Amino acid sequence: MPKQVDHDERRRQIGDAVCRLIAARGLDAVSLRHVAAEAGVSMGRVQHYFATKDEMLMFAFELISSRVAARFGALPVEDPAELLRAVLLELLPLSPAARAEAPVLAAFLAQAVVEPRLGEPLRQGNGEMVAWLAGMITAVRPGGDAERDAMALLAFVDGLMLQVLIGQVSPEMAVELVDHQLSRVLTCG
Amino acid sequence: MPKQVDHDERRRQIGDAVCRLIAARGLDAVSLRHVAAEAGVSMGRVQHYFATKDEMLMFAFELISSRVAARFGALPVEDPAELLRAVLLELLPLSPAARAEAPVLAAFLAQAVVEPRLGEPLRQGNGEMVAWLAGMITAVRPGGDAERDAMALLAFVDGLMLQVLIGQVSPEMAVELVDHQLSRVLTCG
DNA sequence: CGTTTTACGATGCGTTCGCATTGCAAAAAC
DNA sequence: GTTTTTGCAATGCGAACGCATCGTAAAACG
Structure with a gap:
């Protein structure tokens, strides 16, 4: 051979x-x-x-998928609020690594709409993400429907990722929007 | 002839x-x-x-695009809060008409990431949408950064549309998430 | 050393693609 | 009634596609 x-x-x-x-x-x-x-x-x-x-x-x-997961795992463990923020920002095309991955994720996401075989693993990954986010939210702000807030946050950052990718929202504005959204979720439970 | x-x-x-x-x-x-x-x-x-x-x-x-706009124009004129909610829900694949249009919008949205010629009209439409949403928000809840809230809401419903399309979020849950999000924006400015 | 197995490179096949070309029936224009 | 113009249908072309096949250099194996 x-x-x-x-x-x-x-x-x-x-x-x-x-x-x-x-x-x-x-x-x-x-x-x-x-x-x-x-x-x-x-x-x-x-x-x-x-x-x-x-x-x-x-x-x-x-x-x-594994790369995105790896970037999450590489985040420094800080207090839950900072970690929550860091993970949400990591999903946006801000860093060079994320900017390379986000368009690929977006393409597969759209393909999953018409290709069930992609939808299954995507739903599983999203489900884990929601559970993790909900855990973080509960840690920061006990009480309230953490899972609902987690789903809303995930939908929000997914949409925001697309808006940044098509040039509708600048990276700086995206960070501001995430921070504002987070403050709402974490303070007015 | x-x-x-x-x-x-x-x-x-x-x-x-x-x-x-x-x-x-x-x-x-x-x-x-x-x-x-x-x-x-x-x-x-x-x-x-x-x-x-x-x-x-x-x-x-x-x-x-014109169909979506037409559906917005056909909404009954109610008080600003109800109209705002109706428009956001109209973007989600809930009604049969919206369910037929949403996958198409999603496909073009993803294509716009790699096709600048699609991005331009998409950005313009989104821009008008943000301006309109901001107007409604101001009407309901004067003060606060209405435009920022409008951008966040649009990103949120865009992401939520995709989540519903891939079966991650049920239509009922989507409505609940929109209502919760709206209540946050309109009450804790 | 010889055999076997691995990792390719090269080539070809049948299909589908976007697009150009051609031809023609039918109705408007005169 | 002739002419002209419109609205197609049919066909063909070169390119690109996914995939199958075949040949071969070379290293592991006995």
């Missing part, structure tokens, strides 16, 4: 190229040839690591 | 088929052949009324 190669690493490289393509030109710009070109490899290699285009896209989806 | 035909009506019929396709299978399911089949006409006719696929998609975008 040829030199034993790190299978997962190769898949990750190709998955990265897929994400870059989605971020720059949207989901329908993803073709085996474009991905190969973006990754700087041959089309044969792409096919070697992914049996179908669909499997490749699913892998890319799990890749960015 | 053949029987004089209502040009605009024919374009509308085809545009309708485009929207139905987008709602059911996403933007990338839109091809000249699929549109022709969905509209029950020949591909030649589609080409006769739209020089390019892009022009057809742009027309479909303006079509649903």
Whole structure:
């Protein structure tokens, strides 16, 4: 056999190229040839690591999902209120990393509207997010319907992410909106 | 010439088929052949009324935009608070009409992230929406930063629309979230 | 050393795509 | 009644698509 190669690493490289393509030109710009070109490899290699285009896209989806989760895990543990704020801001395209990931998330989010197979993992991730947010809210402001507030916050930052992506809302304004929203949730329970 | 035909009506019929396709299978399911089949006409006719696929998609975008605007205009004029609530709920996929339009709006919204030509009209529409919402907020609750609240509300309902579309949030829960959010904005300015 | 297995690169196939072209029936214009 | 113009239907074209197949260099394995 040829030199034993790190299978997962190769898949990750190709998955990265897929994400870059989605971020720059949207989901329908993803073709085996474009991905190969973006990754700087041959089309044969792409096919070697992914049996179908669909499997490749699913892998890319799990890749960015895990990246977002990793960024959350890397946040410094501060008091609950600061952590809550940090997580919400992390979902917005403010840092370079988030700015690269947000368009990809947006594309998959829209695709999930017409593709049930994407909806399932997305709902699960959102559900965990809501539970976590609710926990933080309760820690800061006991009493009140924390879960409802968590769902509202998540919908809010999701929409805000899109508004920032299409240039409707500036990053600075987005931060201000998040802070204002948070103060409302945490003070007038 | 053949029987004089209502040009605009024919374009509308085809545009309708485009929207139905987008709602059911996403933007990338839109091809000249699929549109022709969905509209029950020949591909030649589609080409006769739209020089390019892009022009057809742009027309479909303006079509649903005008429909949404029409539904807003058709709302009964009540007191500002009720009207504000009605408009926000109208953006969610609750009524049959809104449920048909929301997936199309979501698809165009996501496309606008990577297609600047869509972003421009979208930003303008959102801008007008924010101004209108701010006016209503001021009417109900003078003082406070109405425009900021309007932007937050719009981001919130945009995100909520997506959550409902992917089945994360039930329509009933969405109404509850909107009401709760509105009460916060209007009472704890 | 020889065999086997891995990791590709290359090529080709059938389909679908957007779009251009052509032809023609029918009604308005004269 | 002829001419002209409109509204299509039909067909074709080159490009791009996902995917299958085949060939091969090379390293692990016995």
